[in-house]
Amino acid sequence: MPDTITRIGRYEISRQLVDTALASVYDAFDPVERKSVAIRVPRGAKEPNLKLKHPGLMTVLSYEHNQGEAFAVLEPFQGTALETILRNGRKIEPSDAIGLLRQLASVLDYAHAQGSLHGSLHPSSILLNVRNEIKVLDLGAPSTVGRNASPEQLLRAVHYLAPECVRDQPMDGRSDQYSLAVVAHRLLAGQLLYAGKPLGVMFRAAYQGLERDAIRELPPAVQSVFLRALSKRPAERFSTCTEMVERLAGGLFRTVPAPTRMVAAPEVAPDSRPPSAPTPARSGLFSRDGLKYFGVTFLVCAAVLAALFYFLLPKPPKPIVAKPAVSRPVAAPKVEPAPPAPQQQPEAKAKAATKSHAKKKAEPEVDVKPAEPKIIRQ
Numbered sequence: 001m002p003d004t005i006t007r008i009g010r011y012e013i014s015r016q017l018v019d020t021a022l023a024s025v026y027d028a029f030d031p032v033e034r035k036s037v038a039i040r041v042p043r044g045a046k047e048p049n050l051k052l053k054h055p056g057l058m059t060v061l062s063y064e065h066n067q068g069e070a071f072a073v074l075e076p077f078q079g080t081a082l083e084t085i086l087r088n089g090r091k092i093e094p095s096d097a098i099g100l101l102r103q104l105a106s107v108l109d110y111a112h113a114q115g116s117l118h119g120s121l122h123p124s125s126i127l128l129n130v131r132n133e134i135k136v137l138d139l140g141a142p143s144t145v146g147r148n149a150s151p152e153q154l155l156r157a158v159h160y161l162a163p164e165c166v167r168d169q170p171m172d173g174r175s176d177q178y179s180l181a182v183v184a185h186r187l188l189a190g191q192l193l194y195a196g197k198p199l200g201v202m203f204r205a206a207y208q209g210l211e212r213d214a215i216r217e218l219p220p221a222v223q224s225v226f227l228r229a230l231s232k233r234p235a236e237r238f239s240t241c242t243e244m245v246e247r248l249a250g251g252l253f254r255t256v257p258a259p260t261r262m263v264a265a266p267e268v269a270p271d272s273r274p275p276s277a278p279t280p281a282r283s284g285l286f287s288r289d290g291l292k293y294f295g296v297t298f299l300v301c302a303a304v305l306a307a308l309f310y311f312l313l314p315k316p317p318k319p320i321v322a323k324p325a326v327s328r329p330v331a332a333p334k335v336e337p338a339p340p341a342p343q344q345q346p347e348a349k350a351k352a353a354t355k356s357h358a359k360k361k362a363e364p365e366v367d368v369k370p371a372e373p374k375i376i377r378q
Helices: 092-111 153-157 173-189 197-210 218-231 241-251 288-312 344-361
Strands: 011-019 023-030 035-042 060-066 070-073 125-127 134-136
Touching: 011 035, 011 092, 092 134, 092 241, 173 218, 173 241, 218 241
Parallel strands: none
Antiparallel strands: 011 023, 023 035, 035 070, 060 070, 125 134
16 A cells, blocks of 8 residues: 555545554544544554454454455544654653553553554554543554564664564563563653664664663662563563553652552453552652762762872972981091100110219209207397
């Protein structure tokens, strides 16, 4: 069927809502019934499971054929594709995001219980109205998921495909859980898990797995949920999509996860709506966790800046300090001893003694007598 069409059967086409790897959905008008409808043209020879009845799915009014091609007539829905809302890196408030994810998980778990899966869930296949009510498109039979899609249509949804889909391995409800986790990450972080060209993204998702850098800005409890839901091995993921979303809500708002319960088909009537879960209070701007992570981030940044300043900035020259002179003891001047007197020969000594004796004899001897006392008479 050509990409640009104005009529399918008797239905007049006004615009194309979505064009995915599973189906194309159009806004249309029924001139016979005089009412608005939606036309879904699936890709693949087999018909999707049109017996699914859930408030999150568009009700099937009829199933018809046009020139050998089958299409489904659905109820009209006034809404916008989630992809349009998330453009330019827009984020969704955590409380609103959890509300949307709970609706999506309810639809997916219900379809899985009925033997169907989506296989290519992404924001283009999710419609959202002004009351934050969702409608999921493209739910089909497992044997028809992505089999006849063009390379362009597959590359458009490659960021949301589970690793087993890329490796062409068997898929089940946990494959939709992987896609739902990627949608949840984009709602909360405003960006995709992997950046780059589609083929590189397919290789990283299928063989390398999730890198923690992609979720480092989220709280640790939320990171652990994503690491499990985005595991390369389906057996390591959560048992249901609802369990994954409740664990995610518990990590965001510190609440106890609600018990997981499968939705049976008879419990959901076409006109009924799922019970609204209480909306958790929005976390404050300066919560305890926020302050804690801000403090840790501040300390790390401060340490890095200090290291950069220490190693990169020029260091000032070291001051030259004059060392005190070491006083050395002054050596006393050497005093040379007087030369020894020449020793006289024995003969000279004898002559000197003889001269001294003769000299003594030459001197006259004086007899000194004491003076007599004088008596004075009066």
